Structures are given as C-alpha cells and as structure tokens.
Amino acid sequence: MLKKSLIILFLLVLCGLVAYFSLAAKYNYDVAQNYQYAFQNSQHTVIHAQIKQGEFNFDSVPNWDTGFIGLNVSATLTGYFAEPYVEIIGGQQHSILSFERGVQGLRYINLPSGIGYKDQTIRLIAHHLTINDQQASIVLFTNPKIHKQAKVLVIAPHPDDAEIAAFGLYSQHNSLILTITAGEAGPHIYDEVYADENQHYQEKGKLRVWNSITVPMLGGVSPEHAINLGYFDGTLQQMASNKPRSVHSRFTGIDNVNHFRGQNLSSLTPLSAGKANWPALIDDIKQILQDYQPDIIITPYPALDWHTDHKLSTLAVISAIKQLGLQQGQLLLYTNHLTANNYFPYGQQGEQVSIPPDFNQSLYFDSIYSFNLPKPKEKILVLEAMNDLRNDTSWLNISGAFKIFMTTLGNKLLFKDQTYFRRAVRANELFLVVNFSSLYRIETINSLNH
Structure with missing residues (x-):
C-alpha cells in the first residue's frame, strides 16, 4: 500500500514539474503576473x-x-x-x-x-x-472611424506580413501595401525543386515578391497599390548600423534591389539606383508618403516584435514621417512575432486577439483599436495564397509527407502550433494606436523601441 502511494505521489510530482517547466518554456514569463497597461x-x-x-x-x-x-x-x-x-x-x-x-x-x-x-x-x-x-x-x-475615403498604408517587412496582421482591415478600405524586403531568406524549403541553394533563394525571392504584389488583389487592392521595394531579407539591422554603407543579400549575393523591385507593376514604385542602404530606404518611404499621403499607417510595434526587420521597418517609417514633418495621421501598430514568445495570440482559430502582454506599463499608445472581421475564416484562403506559409515541398514524397503529418499532429496535441493559420485567422485584428504628433516626443520613441 505504501509503495503504491509513493508511486502515485512520484507521478503527481513529476506531472507538476512537467507542467511547470512546460509553462516556463512556452511563455518565457511568469504567467502569475498581472497585466499592467499605461x-x-x-x-x-x-x-x-x-x-x-x-x-x-x-x-x-x-x-x-x-x-x-x-x-x-x-x-x-x-x-x-x-x-x-x-x-x-x-x-x-x-x-x-x-x-x-x-x-x-x-x-x-x-x-x-x-x-x-x-x-x-x-x-x-x-x-x-x-x-x-x-x-x-x-x-x-472611441476611435475615429476610418472613413471610406481614408488612405491606408500597410507596411509589410516581408511578403505576407500585411495579410497576417491586417488583411481584414485593409480589404475594407482604400489601401496601399508597401513590402520592404523580397523575403528571400529563411529555410531551404524548396530543396526538392531546387538543389542549388543560390538558385533556390533567388527563386524563393522572386516567388514571394510576386505574392506580395498579387495576393492583395484578393482584398480588392490592385497591383498599382501593391509595391515591393526589393530590399534584402534579414539585412535591415546591418543597413541601420552602417547607414551610408550598402549591403547585399545574405543568401544570394545579389547587391541590387532592382533585381526584385523590377517585378512591380505600379507607377508609384520609387526609382532606385539599386543601392541597399539605410538612406535609400528612408528616401523610398518618404516618396511613398508624399505621393500617397496616407491617413493611417499600419506597421509593426518595434518593442513588441522580436524580428529585427519588423523593428527597423517601423523605425524607418518614423524617421520618414519626422523628416517630412507630418503631424496629421495615426500609426496602427501590430506584432506578428511577439517578443515574449512565438505562440501569441493564445487560443484557437476564430477566437479573439487580446492586447499583447505588458507587465510594467512600458507600452505607449494613444488608443487601442480592435477591428472585427466580417468573415474571419476567409483569411485562410488569403494566407494559403502565400507560398511561404504553406508546408514545404517535402510533402512530395511519402517520407516527407509522413514527417509533416507527425509534426503537425504533435504540435496540435501539445499546444505548440505556431502557424499563422491558428494565430492570424481570428475574429479581430488588434492594433495599438499612436498619433503622428506623439512621435515628436522622446519618451514616446523610447517606449516604442524599449
């Protein structure tokens, strides 16, 4: 009897330890903390x-x-x-x-x-x-209603970021999608098609640029209002740290942004000498702001998004706004890669997106805006149209397909599903709102980039 009790006690302790360490690994913060917002x-x-x-x-x-x-x-x-x-x-x-x-x-x-x-x-x-x-x-x-004539500019650091964060909102308004990079970096997911890595990443970039120009059409945005600047995936930190110096693609060696930018169909596409450097990026964004004159800019919240391309895309937008002296307008800030963990938002497809966690009132916002999607599940088809969000081409053979199946099953059962088909197909799209006029205060900038 004693032996049986000890075994039960051991199993209970073991389960408790597994639960505790799984929570620490999943969320990277103490889940017993109060959320506190400014x-x-x-x-x-x-x-x-x-x-x-x-x-x-x-x-x-x-x-x-x-x-x-x-x-x-x-x-x-x-x-x-x-x-x-x-x-x-x-x-x-x-x-x-x-x-x-x-x-x-x-x-x-x-x-x-x-x-x-x-x-x-x-x-x-x-x-x-x-x-x-x-x-x-x-x-x-009580947010100002985005009237039908309002111009919405969506900043996507990579192809698919605009759709993940704001497809529901941008498809309801007069919108322009500005994608910063070609998105050629990342895993070698098409190795079954392209054995040569350099060719793989060139073709991957070409495909994702095409996605960024054409997929917005599903939301009523014409290719005239979908522009990819063709900068290189994963290089914005290098560009910002060495402002006058140009960079090249880490995966293809290409050093001319026109290699990818040339796919654009829009007459609003900024002309470029081909150099991939920080001043050139700021100038490109300034030209779009002057030509399009947006009322709303949807862009990542730098302090909430761990991806450096996301942080730097927004800091480039803020620099452009301030250099032009713009005062009227609002930033609607999102996160596709929460700094704390890559599982947020929690819960399942179709549920609400909550305010991202804050434990010490560190996030600045002038308002919060939750946009309710009229037909949330239609977003599945939009995300499916983005090649990089699908399963990689290993499904073409039996062993690869079985591996994908087992990984998907395990992630579902263990609550480790980090796909955007769970995280982005929600009842709402949520944004922290910052007025252009607030960007001229140093405390605002410090909070956005803490």
Missing part, C-alpha cells in the same frame, strides 16, 4: 462593474468601438494542462478569449463592440478557469 496616456473612459456569478451589466458611453474588462482570473488544475478560456456572451454576440495555461492574476478581456446598453446582462463562462465575484474596471476606447 492607460493613463490614452484617451479612454473607465466604467466600473460588479461581477457576480459570472454576470455583469453596465451603461456604456455612446459610440465606443473597442473595450476591455479587467478581471482577476485563476486557472483551475486542468488549466495547467489545457488552455483556460472564457466565453463572453451579450445579446446576440458571442466571443472566446484564451489565456496562458496556469494563468493567475489580472487580465483584460475583449468586449464585443455594441454590448453594454442599459439593462443588458453580459455573461462570462469560464473553462479551466475561475472568475470570482469582484469589482472590475471596464476600459472603453
């Missing part, structure tokens, strides 16, 4: 609500479009091994938001826009999660 810097309204048995109601301000309720939540035992999530139900609206396994503390839960009128009860149904009775704060943002 709401005091933004234009918003705070309303208090009493949560009782998972229900609450509130009288909202008129015309708000993005809202969050801050709640203290706690994962149950099963919430260490399965993702905890909450269903938010109000009237005819229903949404789901997932948290980290083992979550403890303050989290901000998206509220479907339009709920909260007088006497409407909103229900929170917790799964693998406990939400105790508590007084909660509701934070509401």
